[in-house]
Structure formats: C-alpha cells, structure tokens
Amino acid sequence: MKHFFLTVLLLGCINIAHAQLDVTTGYTAMQLAEELVGTGIEIVGAELDCPTLASGLFDCIDCNLGIDSGFVLTTGRATNAEGPNNSGSLGYNNGTSGDPDLNALPGVGTTYDACVLEIDIIPECDTVSFDYAFGSEEYNEFVGSINDAFAFWISGPGIVGAVNIALIPGTTLPVTIDNVNLTSYSMFYNNNTGVPAGDPYYIQYDGFTTVLTAISAVIPGETYHLKLAIGDEADHIYDSGVFLRANSLSTTVSASFTFPETGFGTGSLFCTTGTDPEPEFGADGVPGVFSATPDGLVLDPATGSIDLSASVPGTYTVYNTVIADGCAIDTLVAFSVIEINEPSIADFSYAGSPFCNDLGSVPIILGADAESGTFSASPGGLSFSVSSGTINTVASSPGTYTVTNTLPSGGGCPPISYSTSITIAPLYDISIDAAICDGDSYTLPDGTTVADAGSYTVVLPTAAADCDSSITTNLSILPVFDVSVDASICDGDTYILPDGVAVTAGGIYSSTLSSVSGCDSVVQTTLEILPIPETSQDAFICDGDFYTLPDGTVTSSAGTYTSVLTAASGCDSLVFTTLELWPVYAVNVDAGICEGATYTLPDGSSVGAGFYSTTLSTINGCDSIIYTTVEELSVTYATVDAEICDNEEYLLPDGTIATESGTYVNAYTTVFGCDSVITTNLTVHPNPVLVFDLPSVTCFEEGSITLIASPAGGTFSGTNVAGAVFDVQTAGVGGPYAIQYTFTDGNGCSSDTTMFIEVDANNAEAYGSAEMIIGYGTPIWGNTGGDYNWSPAAWVACVQCDSTTASPPESGTILLTSYNENGCVAYDEIYITVLPDPEDYAFIPNSFTPNGDLVNDYFTAFGLNLVTIRSMRVYDRWGNIVFERTNIPAADITAGWDGSVRGTAGASGVYSYVMELEFIEGDTRIEIGNVTLLR
Template sequence: MIMKYTHTFLLLLFFVKISHAQLNISTSATVANLIQNVLVGQGVVISNVTYTGAPNSIGEFSTGAVAGNLGFNNGIVLSTGNVIQLPGASSLLVDNNMNTASDPQLAALITQSINDAAVLEFDFVPVSDTIKFSYVFGSEEYEQYVGTPYNDVFGFFVSGLGYSGGFYNNVNIAIIPNTTNPVSINNINNGQSTNMASPGPCVNCNYYVNNSSGTFVKFNAFTTVLTAWIRVLPCFTYHIKIAIGDAADHALDSGVFLEANSFSSNSITLTQTTSSTIDSLAVEGCNDAILTFNLPYPFSTQTSINYIIGGTAINGVDYVQIPNSLVVPAGQDSVSLVISPIIDTLVEPLEYIELIVNTSYCSQDTVLIYIKDALPPLTNLFRDTTICMFSNLDIVSNTSGGYIPYSYLWSTGDTTASITITPSVSSTYSLVVSDVCNNDSTFVIDVGVSNPIFTFTGDSVCKGDTAVLRVNSSEIYNYIWSSGEQTSIISVSPSSDTQYTVSVTDSIGCEIVDSTTIKVFPIPIVSSTSDTIICSGDEAYLKVFGNYSVEWNTGSTNSFIKVKPQSDEEYSFFIRSSDQCENSDSINVEVVTKPIADIYTPETTVCIGKKIVLQGSGGDEYLWSSGVESPNMEVLLNNNAVYSLAVTNRSGGTTCSHDTSISIVVERCNYFYFASAFTPNGDGKNDTYGVDGQYEIVYKFDLYIYNRWGQQLFHATDPSERWDGTYEGKDASDGVYTYVVYIDEGYREPYSLKGTVTLYR
C-alpha cells in the first residue's frame, strides 16, 4: 500500500510570502462577483451562483503582463487547499486539510473517498449553440502519486436540455480533447516518479507541463491550457457545477485555474470600419463604410444574416443599393457589407443608415452608419501685392476643408503647401489644391515688382588725396550714405581702406544698397625671410615677399638672393610699390663655426678582453654610435670593432655637425700550457711547477695540485705562482700528481683544464 508522508515538510509553509513570484491571488471578492465580473465573457446570462467549500479554496488570480508558464494572465482558481498559498517555487510544498465534505458527482468519477471538496455552481442562458471556457489543472500529486489511489479529481458537470434531444444530467465536460476520458493526474502525466524525473511512458503528455523547476506556482506539474465545451440550445437555461476534491486523503493540494472572460457563448459580432483612415465616418464618393458580420466559428453550411435597413440616408439614393441580407459561405466565419456613399452636389446635414441585426436566436444589435458630404478644400491666399525686386515673398496656402492629406500644384511647378518667390518682374501665380477625395479648388494672386535703377562710381587714392563717389540716375530717389550724407555725390578723404555704402530708396520704399571700397595706398609692408643662422661654408637664401621692386645693399635688384658670408653680416634692402611708396628693412645672418670630429686612442690593436678609453674632440656636443653622449668613452674589447662619433655645434635652431670613426683590432694575447714533469732538486733547472705561456689579461685564476689520494698539496690564485714540490715544508715524494686549473679571461665563459705531472728528484 502506498502511503503519503507530509509532516516533514510542514515548516516550508512559513516561507510562502517570500516566494510569491509573479502570481497574485486574492480571496476578498464575493463568489458572485468572481463569476459575473471575472469568469463570464460574452453571450451568457448568469444567475443563482452558489459555492460550497472552504472560504480560502476559491479566489481571483492575476499574473500581470506576463502569463508565466500558466498560459493565461488572470481568472479564478478553485483548490482543495488554501489558494493564498499557491504562489511560489515548486520546490515548496502546498498541503492543507480544509475539512470540507465530499461531492456526489466527484465521488462518481473514482472509487476512493472525496475530501476537501470545493464546489462552484450557477445557472446560465447561452445565446448560441455552444458554451465554452479555458482552464488549467495542476497538482502537488505529480509525479510521485501517478497511478495510485491518490488521484485528485475534478469535473465540470453540465445539466439541461440536450442539443440533439434528451437531457444533459451532470455531463462532465472536463475531458481530454478528442476523447471521452476525464482530465486527471492518471490520464495526463509523464509516468510515475518520486523526484519529478522523466521515467515514462508518458500519458497524453502533449497536454502535460513539468513545473519541477518553476518559481511561479507551487504545483509540481499542470496541464496545458485546455478548453471545456458543450453544444447547447440557445436561449434555454442550463446549470453547471465546477468541483474539485482530494482523493483518498486530505494531503497534497490540487487546483483548477479558469481563464477570465472565457466562459462564453459566441453570437454574431459586428465590426465597423472604413475603407481609408481619412475619417471615421463614411464620406460621399471617397470613404466607404465596411460592416463585418463575424460568426463564432465557421459553419459547415452557408449562413444567412438578415437585417432591417432604416435611417435618414436613402438606400440606392444616398448610397449604392445594398440588400437586406447577406450569406456567409460554408467554411467561412465572416462576411462584409460595403456601403459606398454617392457623391452629389447637395449640401446636406449628417445622414445615417440604421441596421437592426439579429445576432443570435435571442439577441439583436443596432448599428448606425453615418455619411458626410465631401466638401472641396478652401485656401485663404492674401490679396494681390507689390514687392521690391529680388525680395522674397512667402505665399502660404492656409488650406482647410476637404480631407487631408492635401496635394498642391503651383504655377511655378512647386508641390508644397507654401512657396517662396523672388520675382524680377511682375507675375501672376496660381494654385490648385486637391484633397484625398480628388476634390480641388483653384486660387490666383498677382505680384507686382518695383526697384530703383541707378549706377554707382567711385575712385581709389593715395593717402591724403580726396575721392569722389557718385550715384547716377534719371529718377528722383532718396539717398543715405554710410558716412551720413544724403546727396547723390560725396567727397571723402579716408586715412585707410574704407568701404562706403549708399542706400537708394524709391517712392514705394523699395531699397537698393550698394557699396564700394576706397583703396588708400600705404607705405608698403615689408615681408621677408627672418634673421637666419648658417654653418660656416654654407649658403643663406634671403627673400623679400610681395609684388614690389627691390634693391639690396649688395647691388642686386632681385627679390631673392643667395649669400655665403664668412662671419656674421647684415644685409639691408628697400622696396617700392607700384604707387612709388617705399620702405626698408634688413636681414641678419649669423655664421656658426662647423665642428671637426676627432677620436684619439694610444693603441688601435689591443688584447681581447682589454678596456680602453676613446677620447673625442672637436665640438660642443658628442654622440657615440653606442649612445654615449660624453667626449670620452670606455670600451671593453672582445672583438674587432668600429666606433663612430658625431660632434655638434648649435646656435638657435641651427645645428652644425661632423662625424668620424675609428677601427680597433682585437688580438688574443693569452696562451697557457703545463709541463708533464718537473725536477725540484735545487739545480736551478725546472725546479718549480705552474702555468707557462703568454698572458696579459686574466680576471680570475685558480690552480690546484692533488696527490693520488685526492689530497690538495698546492693552490695558486695568480698565474705567476708556482709549486716548489713541497707540502707543509717537506719534500713531496716522486710520483704522478693531478693538477686542475680554473681560468676566467673575461671575454668568454670561464673554463677549466685538468691533467697530470710527474715529480722527479
């Protein structure tokens, strides 16, 4: 026997309020309010609402803008437990004992006892032949109690006249689509499991939603959105019972979510639009009204829709003749009636068409369709006018009436609502304005042109002379000069270039402004190359800029000269403009002594590994090829090398440089060898033992001599030190001894030599 154990999870109930995710549930509304204002949609009249069960087992839910994985956003929820505790992560337990009784219809569905029943009942009158609503069933019994007696049960039981005869007596419409099987845990699942894994085989798993990792609602799993429906007789009263209960015990809650406004019985609905967006009403000759009749679903046979035509607009006179009925072809769910108003030349008040439509067996709808006159657009252009030549004039259409968008066609070819004109002669401008209904109007404006006519003369003079400015015209005009005079002729003596402006105005105020500049020739401004600095032996290039005649103190009359002074020198010149004004200036040339680089060293052939100092001279600044910037540089020579030196003298921004180089040859000077025997007998011949050969540079030297037992008898740290054949003041015995020498010559890695020597006495 399978038993449920829930006591180990009781503490989890304390965490409900901190894991409500986006699902919000309220139990504050009355049951009647939940049915009338939340559950019920169109085409249904509700009465006699009753509820049996715990107060907190029914409530209103909402999810906000996002429906989560539940499938819809709001509605009512019915549960075997406390609905307030449903929001939260599926890892939290929802388990309540509501201590409510059984229900006979639920008990008839299973063999186990029914506990914690919540039962919602009401009467309804449908307006069409079908009643339907959307729901989702969920449970904490998933998946560990699939296939067990703990198969929580629910049902939607309908009673009333049968659609095909007889009587519906608590017919359960909570069934799996295209079957007669009720929706339950055992009928929709993914197999039995204790940890919400996927053991299979699944049963109707296309309707199953695994919520094991969900954070939205605590149920371990639930169904997809299902639709309960049944065929009914329109306009008759039916009764429905929506019930849910725990099976076999009170543990682990289940619930059913009912989508808001889904409990409905669709009738014919009417949708009114127009053929364009220019107006929300029909317009004569321009905007048709479109009335669409929508069936709840496509019927297998054609459907006739009848209506009564009335109103102030006359059928066939004010609009194209329409019939008093339409047919929806088989397999379609809608048909449209197009009402096309007829354009006439009458100015009429707003007219309307009234259609009374039977939308179901027990309901009708009245539609009013209004018709407006199509009036042409009107434009308010300003009166004919005269403007000054070359002045801009904005002509704005200021159009009203008709239907936007308007189209414009000016005589200029422009197609904008307004134009800017700059006429040079008097002209006539016309505008044709058309609206979207092709109604148009034409408007005309005359624009005259006026302008003063004259010539303007003036002089240019040297400084101190007088210039005469004159306006020549055969007409009488008014004059205002920028200097303040108001005559046609003025005399001026400017001290510098000056622009004079005159305003000439005719009798209607048209003004022409003209100006001229009196050029005053000043002393020419000198522009030449700046003072310069060159290296001794170099040339300097001197130039005077400008369109002047030039004379240098060297006698040259060219604007450009080339000089090669041996020392600092000043070159003067004067210039003359075309008006014979003169000026003078000079250019100073500074001569910087060019350096001669030299490198000195006492020897150019040295031993490898030796350090020498290279001595540079000949300038103020030094730069060796190694990057050293001092006159002298110490180098360590391991290979043949070439060293370069650049010397520099500077003045201002001028640099005078010279470079040279020196080659150093490197030779090996160290040669070491060791004799194979020596005779320390005091005869002055071969009495000592050590390194022989030629050597000049040795950075480190260690010579060790050992006897045959590895005992060290002698150690020298200088190549000149030698062993006299004794150890601790006593003569060493004849025999073979081992020597080891370590040498560091500096220019390469240290190395060692090893060998033997024979001592003879």
C-alpha cells in the first residue's frame, strides 16, 4: 500500500468570528487525527471521506457545549454549529451519499451526506477511550421519525468484527436521536431550544448530549482501526454533528480489583470449604504480582487465585502490583481486604434409641465444638423442641424419624446441617375375636395351635426393652350345613343352581356353597323338564279391515304372528298365524277438456267439468274408488310489453330471437290441445354515446388530473383513480395507464370507453467544484433528461451547454433548469464559494470530463502567477504511473493529461497525482492529491 501525505497552507484573509464556538475548516485526515490523539497512542495512518466544509477544528471559548476544543464531523457545514441558536432548521445539502455501515445500524434507514474519518492506531496500554458529544438540528421535532446517526467502530486483535463503542452509559444501546432525547435517557441530554436567540454562548444545534466517553479494551502494541462516521437519515436537510475532545484519545491501565461476594455474609468473606475465589478487574484493570499480609494466606502470585482449604482462617490484605511500562505510570498498587472462616459444626446424637412410647423426655448430645441451631424432623408425628431438639416420646407417634440440626450461613460459609435417625417403639394391649369352622384349627400369635372355643392370652416382646405387649384371642366354632331341593322348568327354559351354574336338562345336581361365616354348605337339586305344545293357521282380510289373533290381539297388517297361551302345566302354548291382505284401490285422476267437450269416467258415464267419485269391486270382493277431477280449459290471450338496449336480444314465446322494435304475435297449442295467443310489444333503446378526452402524456410534477367526460354522472376506474381524479405521483413514472369511463342512462343502457395516459418525469443533476479562486473560473457540468439552462447567465460561459465554465464574481448559487420533450421540468443547483487570489495560488480541479467537447477535457493546474509545471505524474489505484510529463507551460492546457492510459481511454475512477509547480518569483511547491475521471 502506498501512503500519500498532503499539507495544505491556507493563505488569504480570514475573518475571525466572535462567537463563543469558533469552527475552522480545510484540515487533512492526519491533522484531525493528531488533534484527537493524547498520551500512549501512536498514529499509523488516517483517511478522511467527507465533503470539504463538513469537518473542522473548533474552540469553545465560553459556550455551553461542555468540550473546550477538538474537531467536529457534520452532515452539512461544520461552521453551522457556531452559535447563537437563531434557527430551528439550519442545514446544508452536500449532495453526497451515505455510509453502508451507518445504514446497517438498528433503527436507521438510508443515510446521506456522510462524513467519515478512519484512523489506524497502536496503543501502549490495554484500554483506549475518548470523549465526545453529539448534537443535531433534528431535535426535538423529528425524534421518532428522522434518526440522524453516527457511530464509532473499533476493530482489531481480540475484537470480533467491528464494534460500535458510542453507547449510552451502562447499556448496549447506540447514541442516536431516537435513543437520547427529552423522554429517553434524558439525563444524558441537553435541550438547547428556548434559549436567547442572540446569545452566542449557546451553540446552533437545537439539542445535544452531555459529554460521553467511548471506551474499549485492547491489546498493547497491536494495531487497531477506528472508524468515526456521521450521516443524515432519510434526507439531506437539517445538520447534525459530533464533537470530539482534543487529546482525549488515550490509553490507560489500572491495578484495581475486587473479590466476588459469596452471598453468605457482607463483604469479601470466604469459607475454607468454599470455591477458591479469583480476582475481578475493573474496565482498565490488569493482573500484576499478587501478595498478602499477614502470613497464612495461600494465593497464586500470578493470577491472585486463593487456595481456601490450604489457608489459615483470619483477615488478610491482598495487594496487586502492576509494573506499567510505557503507560505514563511506572508502578500501580491496589489492595482488597478479605476474611476467611471455618464452617460451623452441627453434629449431635440421642442416647438409647429405640425408645419406648411411654419413656418421656429425651435430650440431644452435641458433638465436639458443635453448636445447637434450628431442629426439624421428618416424617410428621414426632414431638420435639425446635430450639433444643429435645424429644417428647409420650406425645409422639410410634415410628422411625430423621432429626436435623441446621446452622445458618455467616462469615462467608454456607448453611450447614447434620441429621440422625431415632425410633419410637409402640406398647400394645390387644383383644382379638376369631372364628373357625367346625373341625378346623387356629394358630395363636405365639404359634400355639388350638381347635376348641375359648379365650387365650399370650405376651410378646417388642423391639425395644421393657416394651412388652399382651394379646387376648376370643375363639368361636361355626357350624357346617347339608340341604335337598326339588325343582321343575318348561322345555327350553334355564334353571340357575344355588352356586350360580345355569342348566337346561333334567337331573340331580350337587352345589357346594360358602356360608356367611366362611364354612362350607352342600345343596342337592332334583330338576324336572315340562313339555310345550305348538299350532299353525292361515287367514285373509281386505286392506283396511281388522283381524283378531288367538290371544285377543287385533291387527290390520299382513305378516306372521306368534300367540303365546298358557297350558294346564303352566308352560306356554304357541299358535302361529299367517295373515294376508287383499288390496283396496283409491286412485286420483286429473283430466282436462277443451271448452264444450265431455269426459268419460271409469264406469262409462260422460260428464262435463267437475269432481266425480266412482266405486268398483275387485275379484276378492274388496272395494276400489277412483276420484276424477275434470277441468275445462279456455283459449289464452296475453299481451307482453318488453324493453331491451341496442345490441341485446329478446327471446319470444315461440323461441325466436328479436332485436328490433315492433309488435310480435305468436299462436301455439297447449299440452291439452287448446289454442293460446301471445302479443309482444318490443322497444329497443339506443346505447349512450360517450365523449372522454385525456392527454396521452402528463408530467410527474402535475400531482393529479381531474377527469372529465360526457354525459356526466358516470364512473371512472383504473390504476390510481379515485372518484374523478387520477393521482399522477402515486401512479409513478411509466405507463401507459388505462382509465375507463362507464355511463348508464335512465333506460338502464350502458356504454364504456377506455383512454390511456403515460407519466413522464425529467431529472437534473449539477456537478462541479464547491470552491474557486476569483478570476479563474471552475468547470461545471450536468446530467438531465432534457435541455440545459444555467442561470444566472452572466456567471457561465455557455447557458445551454451540458458542461461549461462558471466564473461567478462572488459566492453564490448557480441553478440548472431542464425541460424535456413533454414539457416536464427539473432543477438542481451548485453553491460555489469564491476565494481571494493569493500570490502563489494554483487551482487543481478534483475532477475532469475528457469527452472531446473542449470543456474540462484536460487535467492540469491553473494560476495567474503559475509559470511552469516542472513535473506531473498521475497514478492509478494500484500505484502504476499512467501519465508523466515535465516542464509543462502553465498556459498550455492541452499539455495536461487527456485521460488516456497507454494510448487508450482511461477508465472512470479516482486517480492520485504529484505536481511540482513553479511561480513568477521562482518559488516552487509540491502538490499531492486525487482527481476523479468521469466519462
């Protein structure tokens, strides 16, 4: 990589403003970096990507900024920051792009007018920091809508990616308009509105932060990259700026440290059984050599880690001694006081467990050096003292319990507990009632076997001494039974025996049952089977009649019926009846006759219109009835009035299509053979004639077009059409856009017509140098979608050229106006600052356009007192020489670089140059810089 260094000597008359904040511009990246850097920092390189007047140095003689001096980066003019605050919307449009890293910040959209300073540094110590304040004219009215942004990124060894260190203190939130204002983190905000408009003590910006500090940990001796950037969000309008304190970028180191608290007491208290503590360092603290007084503490001198189990309990002072070579302080010492304690002892026991239930009070026995704390027991049922642990066996339930002595935390040691197990043995005096079946035997609790009824008493010992229990058994003898039963059932039925078994066959069955006392009983059952008789018959009735079955049931439906009768034996007798129905007919007949005719009924009689009932007899003797309704049909005469619109069709009753006005008569025969006549009077209405005029092209700046058509009262439809208005700017440049007009008249007839319109827009962009020396002129050029018109005309060489030379007599704005073929207009402007002509001044353009139009086609140096360009070399981005010439006469413009590289047209881009200039008095000067080739 090649490094170029440029020193600019500013000459001429400079008016010193008497504001309390003084800002000067025109400084290089290295000059700004040197203003910021303090002790312990080496600058490796610096680059500035910022409009010429957007950055500068400042002095706060007596202002409310809070920083006495330093440099400022802005999104407009750096001098706009000077007080007094006499405008709520001061700003300057540099017309430049934003920064992609700013665009990527959370809550920030597209940025413009970016000003970026990048510095490479080598710190001597392990922490770098600098002070800054951020201000903006966007405060307070645009909080929440326009979020002008800035950031300070640091990257390098030990840092993942690029980290923004311009943060709200105590948070990870970046400092922005939306994050620091009247309602959000207001303790870091200065409201600069409502101040005296003429008092220069107050800076111009409507709001700014308090002085904040950006800080980051680094590795001493390594190279780090700082990127300081600010940009307008969403527009190029109101100015914002960030002020950085002079000499505040410095590196520091500290020996400060603490040991973490254990939570088992206040302060640095530790327990010999705890986790070995490690020292914790502050933001700039580093480990040095650790030591402690008095003797007895075991610690690692390199890390400060304490071995608690190997240390003697006591109070110690731990020291961290840092040898800070190269950090402006030779030796740093910090100390921390700690206390180490041994854990308490909770051992205890009870003498004589297990205990009889009637023993009474049982106290605890503490172990050596043990303490009594709070006692608990599980499970529930044990009666004891929470404070002393003494047990009351009489009030306790028999069982086994775990008793625990718990001592609280303190002195850095956690709570400690000790548990022991005890048993409360029960006392029994029990009476048992027992019974056995006659012939069985019974075993008593002591194992003795008996077979006779009576009372038996035995004594048994429990697990605890002197806790014997007495058990009395009252034994009785239960009887055994033997029973016989005779039973009968009808054939096909089921009989349930006493033991629950179901049987259907006759015979003798033996069932063994258990009585309520549990003794066996035997039941013998003799079962007899009784027979069932069956009979079948057929029967017939007319449909609608009733039939009585053998069991007396009456029915009128066909089918097979089973009648159950009771026989003399008590068993059922079955009669099966098959019943058949003969049909009876009832028929309804509708008939029609023409006027004057007769109808013949089913019985042969002739009748006119009316209702008739005819009764007939079937072959089985069942009646059938036919009901006949005779209707006399008349000839139909009908008239229909109908209307249609032109180009529609009307379907006549005979199925033909009519499209013209007129009277149509149709005669046809009905389904009954009788004539009918229908007369149709058809009217055909014409469709409405529409007139809809619309220009084929409109300009974007028109905003909207009111749509007019006749007849009025219809509806317009199409893209971006609302009511009778076409929204040009919502539709956007392009098209054609289809707009339809639809109208329906009073007869319901409709017509529609469609017109098409395109939206055109012009563009205008003006370019050129922002500064010039009076009398020299400076190239300006434009890019439009139509013609060119520069104004004021007296300030330019060619009013209607796409590129020309501007020679304004004073600082001011040159306006570029353009109309395209459709009359669409666009504007842009350039503000040119006219500077006085110093004796040895040379103007070197920062861009040129070698397109053969004889305007700005050559790159060279200009100056009234310039005699010769002794040497001129131009380099591409890789450091290769693309143009070299010596002894170029200052008046020969064509001897400069024409943009060619080795005989072919050079590519658009940025090139570097080195010139040696000679002036009238023989003075020489080296000029180094960049030039942009535009094609």
